[in-house]
Amino acid sequence: MVNNDIEIIEKINCYDGFFKLVRYRLKHTLFDGGWSGELFREVLERGHAAAVLPYDPVNEQVVMIEQFRPGAIGHSHGAWLWEIVAGILESGEAPSEVVYREAVEETGCPVSDVIPICDFFVSPGSTSETTALFCGRVDASQANGIHGVVSENEDIKVHVVSLDNALDMLQTGKIRFAPAIIALQWLALHRDEVKTRWGIKENEL
DSSP states (O other), rough: OSSSSSSEEEEHHHHHSSSEEEEEEEEEBBBSSSSSSOEEEEEEEOOOOEEEEEEEETTEEEEEEEEEGGGGOOOOSSEEEEEEEEEEEETOOHHHHHHHHHHHHHHSOOOOEEEEEEEEEHHHHBBOOOEEEEEOOGGGGOSSSEOGGGGGTOOOEEEEEEEEHHHHHHHTOOOOOOOHHHHHHHHHHHHHHHHHHHTTOOOGG
């Protein structure tokens, strides 16, 4: 396969399980002209994701979740991470549909409106995965308990914290999940704009 910038000489499916691993042999154009030598690169393919930061603008709270992550095994801070709601897109599913569905599955708290934040590559040196990130309006009083899909062995603990406390946790390094970091930083910058969009008045606070 050849396009103007990349020549894929060979593509091999190395593994197809919970994730899919593909090995490429390729060449690409160089900034100063000409072509690179042949490169061999393994790419992890697991689909694309959507994530949402559930935000209660009336009570100034965010809904976060905590769950085990095998990629964090051996980390000094442990393998249970503070995260925001996220899920993988199914065939034909829009990112906004994912966050509406996953918010209920993971927190028991429905999202009533979403604001797009950004789309980003998770780690493009090794995976094709992208994440569509949103901020979603919720009534945080509805979020509590332990959730998750039993057939997928999910064990998700829900936390409702003030936005200011969440930002403090961000500063102290307790939150280490990239979508949560990006979303919280975005909300810190756009809090007033979000409240205005959702029609929140001072007398409601």
